Each structure stands twice: as C-alpha cells, then as structure tokens.
Amino acid sequence: MTHEAGIPFGIRFKLLSDTPQDSAAQVVSDVVVGDYRDLDTLRDFARGCDVITFDHEHVPTEHLRALEADGVPVRPGPDALVHAQDKGVMRAKLDAIGIPCPRHRIVSDPADVAAFAAEGEGFPVVLKTVRGGYDGKGVWVVDSAEEAAEPFKAGVPVLAEEKVDFVRELAANVVRSPHGQAVAYPVVESRQVNGVCDTVIAPAPDLDEELALKAEEMALTIAKELGVVGHLAVELFQTRDGRILVNELAMRPHNSGHWSMDGAITSQFANHVRAVLDLPLGDPRPRATWTVMVNVLGGDYPDMYSAYLHCMARDPQLKIHMYGKDVKPGRKVGHVNTYGDDLDDVLERARHAAGYLRGTITE
Amino acid sequence: MTHEAGIPFGIRFKLLSDTPQDSAAQVVSDVVVGDYRDLDTLRDFARGCDVITFDHEHVPTEHLRALEADGVPVRPGPDALVHAQDKGVMRAKLDAIGIPCPRHRIVSDPADVAAFAAEGEGFPVVLKTVRGGYDGKGVWVVDSAEEAAEPFKAGVPVLAEEKVDFVRELAANVVRSPHGQAVAYPVVESRQVNGVCDTVIAPAPDLDEELALKAEEMALTIAKELGVVGHLAVELFQTRDGRILVNELAMRPHNSGHWSMDGAITSQFANHVRAVLDLPLGDPRPRATWTVMVNVLGGDYPDMYSAYLHCMARDPQLKIHMYGKDVKPGRKVGHVNTYGDDLDDVLERARHAAGYLRGTITE
Numbered sequence: 017m018t019h020e021a022g023i024p025f026g027i028r029f030k031l032l033s034d035t036p037q038d039s040a041a042q043v044v045s046d047v048v049v050g051d052y053r054d055l056d057t058l059r060d061f062a063r064g065c066d067v068i069t070f071d072h073e074h075v076p077t078e079h080l081r082a083l084e085a086d087g088v089p090v091r092p093g094p095d096a097l098v099h100a101q102d103k104g105v106m107r108a109k110l111d112a113i114g115i116p117c118p119r120h121r122i123v124s125d126p127a128d129v130a131a132f133a134a135e136g137e138g139f140p141v142v143l144k145t146v147r148g149g150y151d152g153k154g155v156w157v158v159d160s161a162e163e164a165a166e167p168f169k170a171g172v173p174v175l176a177e178e179k180v181d182f183v184r185e186l187a188a189n190v191v192r193s194p195h196g197q198a199v200a201y202p203v204v205e206s207r208q209v210n211g212v213c214d215t216v217i218a219p220a221p222d223l224d225e226e227l228a229l230k231a232e233e234m235a236l237t238i239a240k241e242l243g244v245v246g247h248l249a250v251e252l253f254q255t256r257d258g259r260i261l262v263n264e265l266a267m268r269p270h271n272s273g274h275w276s277m278d279g280a281i282t283s284q285f286a287n288h289v290r291a292v293l294d295l296p297l298g299d300p301r302p303r304a305t306w307t308v309m310v311n312v313l314g315g316d317y318p319d320m321y322s323a324y325l326h327c328m329a330r331d332p333q334l335k336i337h338m339y340g341k342d343v344k345p346g347r348k349v350g351h352v353n354t355y356g357d358d359l360d361d362v363l364e365r366a367r368h369a370a371g372y373l374r375g376t377i378t379e
Numbered sequence: 380m381t382h383e384a385g386i387p388f389g390i391r392f393k394l395l396s397d398t399p400q401d402s403a404a405q406v407v408s409d410v411v412v413g414d415y416r417d418l419d420t421l422r423d424f425a426r427g428c429d430v431i432t433f434d435h436e437h438v439p440t441e442h443l444r445a446l447e448a449d450g451v452p453v454r455p456g457p458d459a460l461v462h463a464q465d466k467g468v469m470r471a472k473l474d475a476i477g478i479p480c481p482r483h484r485i486v487s488d489p490a491d492v493a494a495f496a497a498e499g500e501g502f503p504v505v506l507k508t509v510r511g512g513y514d515g516k517g518v519w520v521v522d523s524a525e526e527a528a529e530p531f532k533a534g535v536p537v538l539a540e541e542k543v544d545f546v547r548e549l550a551a552n553v554v555r556s557p558h559g560q561a562v563a564y565p566v567v568e569s570r571q572v573n574g575v576c577d578t579v580i581a582p583a584p585d586l587d588e589e590l591a592l593k594a595e596e597m598a599l600t601i602a603k604e605l606g607v608v609g610h611l612a613v614e615l616f617q618t619r620d621g622r623i624l625v626n627e628l629a630m631r632p633h634n635s636g637h638w639s640m641d642g643a644i645t646s647q648f649a650n651h652v653r654a655v656l657d658l659p660l661g662d663p664r665p666r667a668t669w670t671v672m673v674n675v676l677g678g679d680y681p682d683m684y685s686a687y688l689h690c691m692a693r694d695p696q697l698k699i700h701m702y703g704k705d706v707k708p709g710r711k712v713g714h715v716n717t718y719g720d721d722l723d724d725v726l727e728r729a730r731h732a733a734g735y736l737r738g739t740i741t742e
Contacts, residue, residue: 020386023406025687026701026713043386045408281696296692303666324388329659333644338389350389 021285039339091245100267104146119178130161132176142177143167182253187272188235191287199300200232216309247288278335278353279307304355310366312350314343315375384648402702454608463630467509482541493524495539505540506530545616550635551598554650562663563595579672610651641698641716642670667718673729675713677706678738
C-alpha cells in the first residue's frame, strides 16, 4: 500500500522482504529477499537507498543505529522507533513527558505481579513482554499470581499494567516530517475482536470535541517529543471516567489509518511517504461524513474470486484492499472501506463485505 | 496507473514494455522488454496470462487475432479495437449504427480533397491518416488542394473530414464488461492546446442535461455495438448549432478520464481492470462537485523535486500524478487533479500546479 501511494510521486521503492511471497514483494519491482535481523544484509541493502523506512517495527534498534552511523537516513530513526519496539522504554518516556498512561511498572516475577496488583486496584493485571508483542500476542490478562508464570518464561522483561476500565478504544493518527511539519487525522474508534483490530470508524462517533482535540494534541506531542518522522499511530483507551490513556504506539502506517485510503483527502500511506522524503504533507481531513474500515480475515475459501463477484455486484461503492496473502483462518488478508452520510448503512456495508469475503456471511 | 489500480484487488500484472524505462516498467514487478509489433514476442509473452489488455492501441490487429486464435483472451478484442486503430473503419461503423460524425470520406489525392470540399462547405478540410495518429500527429487542417499533398506521402489511406464549427470538445467515458454490464462517467469538457489535451473539467460546466444524457447514451451504444470490453473514451465536438458529433475513439483508460483517479468513486483504471477481468463494475459517479485535471508537460527543469516542495506546500489538497518519464519540453510527464465546490478555485489550483511543475509559473 505504501508502494501504491508512492507511484503518483514517481517514487521507486527497493524492498527488503523476508520471502518473495510477502505482500509488498508481489507488487514492488526491485525486491531483495533477506533477513532484516542481519546487519550485513541491511548494509548491502541500504547501499544506494536515499532513505530507509519500514512497514513493521522489528528491525533491531542497534542495526538501525549502525545504518545511521554509515550515513543512511533512517526514518523514523532508531531513537524514535525504540519507543514502538520496547514498551518499557515507551512507558518511561511517556511518563517523562506527562502523557497519561495506564498505571504500570516493570515486574520481575509472579510475586512482584501480586505486589503490583496490591499497589492499585488488585487483579486482573495486564502483563506484556516489552518486545515482540503484536495483535494480542505477548499480552496476558491474569487474575492471580499463579496465572502469571507464562510471561516470564521468555526471559524478556515484563511490563505490568492495570486493566483499564475503558468504554472503547480510540486511535489518534498523526504524521510528522523531518523539519517538524505535522498533521493529525481525525481520531477514530477502533473495535477489537480477540485482541485483533476488527472495525475502525472515522471519525469516532459521539466523541466529545474537547476529548478529540486532546487526543490529537497528545499524539502530536508524542510525535514531536519522540522525534518521530513518518506516520505515528497512538492507540488509546477512553475510560469510563472520561480520561484518555495511551495503550500502544506504532510508527508506520497502521491498521487504524487504513480508512484514510478512501476516506481522507490524503491517505496515511501518501503522507508517510511524503514525510519520509521531507515533502510537505497532504491534507488529512476526511472526504466523507463517515468512513468505516473492516478487516478481512482469512476463512474457509482460499479463492476470493467468486466472493469478489458477489461483493462488487452488491455494493458498487465498496472499496476492497486485498494483500495477496495466502488465506489462513484468522489471518488478516485485506480490508474493506465504505463511506457515506449514514453511519448505520456504512457500517452494515463494510461488515457485510468483510464477512462475505471471509465466508461467515453467505448471502 | 493501471498497476496502481490493480494492487487492491491482488491483481498481478505481467508487462510487455518497449524499454525498461517505460513508465509502467518502473513500477510493475514482472516486466518483459520486447516489441509489440512482433508476433513471436507477443506469443511468448501471452503464455501464462489469464487475459491481455493494453495501455495503447498500436498492437497490430492481425497479431491480436492470432493471439485470440491461440486461445488467449484479448480485451478489448481485435474486432472492437480495430475501430480505435483505423479511423476509416471507425467512421464506417459509426455511420452504420447511426452515430453522428463530422461529414467525411476516404480521399485518394489532393484533387479528391478539393472535390470533398466542394461537396460541402468548402475549405478548410481536416485530413487524417487512418492509422497511427496521436495527440495531433497524423492530422492536417488544409485550406486548399495545394496544401493537401503531405498526408498522402505516407502511402496510408487518408480520411477527409469537414472542419467542425464547435464551441468546445467533450468526452464521454464508459466502461463495459464481457457480459455486457456498462457504466458511464459524467461527460467532461476537454480543452486542447496545440492539439494536445490540456485541461479536463468534470462534469462539463453548463452542459444541457439532455445533451449530456445523449452523449452518455452515444458512448454506451458505441461500446455495445462495437463489442468493447474495458474503457472506451468517446471524444466529442459540441457544435455551435447544438449537436454532438464523434471526433475520436480510444479503447483504454484515457487522458479525459484521469480526473476520475481522485474525483470519482471508482477510477477509470479500476473499472478498466474490473471489466477486463469480468468483475462487476464500480460506481463511476463523482465524489466532488467539480474535479479538474491539468496535464503536466515537460519544461526546463529536469528535476521536479523543488517544484514538488512548492506545489505541495501551497496546496495540501493537490493530487500529483507523475509518470516517471524523462522531462522533455512539451512531453506529457504527468497530471494534477484538484477538486472542490468552487470551479474557479479548483481550476486555478490545477493550472497553477501544472504551470509550476512545468516551469511556466514561478511563484
């Protein structure tokens, strides 16, 4: 999707891909297959690149520092990206700059988890490995010290957090360029199913204007204070008592911004590319009253063709974005966007299409 | 731009390209460099393709017939495409199905041109080689038999046409799929400078609703009667006495439809891909009150980067589409789209950006 967004500017990508089957490798013309965890591979790859950016945050921080030392611009840079890689570093930084987060601290063992619980409202407590979590992986919700053994088995530091009493999850997406220009997308509501993003509504319905502004300001502050270049997604909890707390950070175009491909004047991918190249940013405002994104998860049909026929015929305004991935049950293989003036209708159309493509809706 | 539109559907293109520098070859991953006039090259290329389509109409008709005989689906097929390749065949067919055209006939020599002039309103007369014309090439406007020698030198049949007294040029863009579904984009106004499309306004301002409907119906009729699959652009004259006459046909996404990339619910490229794959077509309606496309012609700057900075900073809503072509004076190297509610503003923004990128506007 970043390649797609770069084509109109005449931007040519060189892609470092794990396998030739990766989504991006199917559509980018200049592909190097290699391991992003290997510094020599990264150095070979970086030769001849004007600037390097990412579609995930897993490249080791120290390798990115080495590339920077070699003189290769890395955007976002390692000193920013580490906050999306390490939840411990992220929480410490957000505390330091006064951004509200769930109560948290690094814990050393199950007994320490019990102590953390006792310091606050008690169990349940959320435990997260500080590195490597994704879509609910590396996250545990525990009701007792006895249940807290698992997270410590990996030998990675573990962060304990209060289980926030939230009414819903929001996301504030912003983009920042090297010389400090920044734009904020409207705050969206993000609905998760089994820890995986399912539906995003832009803008978040019935969100108090002051709260929305506060969320945008928080995201812009984080982008500035962390020195982010490119897209920053700030996942938020809206608490029952009316506060906004930061859940997670992502420094790349993010699932909570996919709606912008069809719903905003400038998509998150286009603005990410513009930021990484230090071009002036595009207008992030919505083009429709409501835009809804629903993820398409893999279902029982390996072949989507007949599902395409039905979905496209049923809704000529439907926007389908498939990633060219092999269909495996539960795997994110694409998303659909719908937009319009009537939220119920827009939601129904997106849900129907995503369900039909997955195979859970058959008519 | 067709590749860009195919990515969201997971469509992979294999490209036959004249050179590795061609615009599409810069962004498509599977590129074969070869000569589209060579049947063996075409046959080798076609192996493994599910369907073949085009971004120009110059592949020899007989080669396309050979591919079809080999069992390769070619869309649009040669029997349709010949009408966009040969203006003599096109005029004869449009006459046969009752579509109004400028007065015309094939002429054999300058004396015959004088006879053609005498049969109607006299000189000037427009002469066109029946094959190979493009952007004003292969077209002459002559004021006398003496001036009419040039077109006959190529040894290709020459078509004479009355010089139509038109108030403006319009274009009706439609897309048709193999099983006969068709959609019509709003009729646009197309402004030419030196025989080259300069500005397109969607929809055509102040166009009588009945005339607009008539133009759409004409284009749908042509698509059906000629068996077009994919995008069909019908270039039209709006005459001073209120008629609509067909000027040219193009069977591929067309310059007069570039506005749809940012201005329509479904772009011409997306609908072309959908039609060629026999998928249900997308909604062709506009997303904005007015959309304006202005072509970017090559100017004196070979490097567009600093021009990008200025244009993007001046107008964060501007949509730039560059083709990755080497900049040569007068060459189409890209286009810009703008949209909004105020036509004067939308026009000014598009013209300013295109002029600035070309270098004819410097502030």
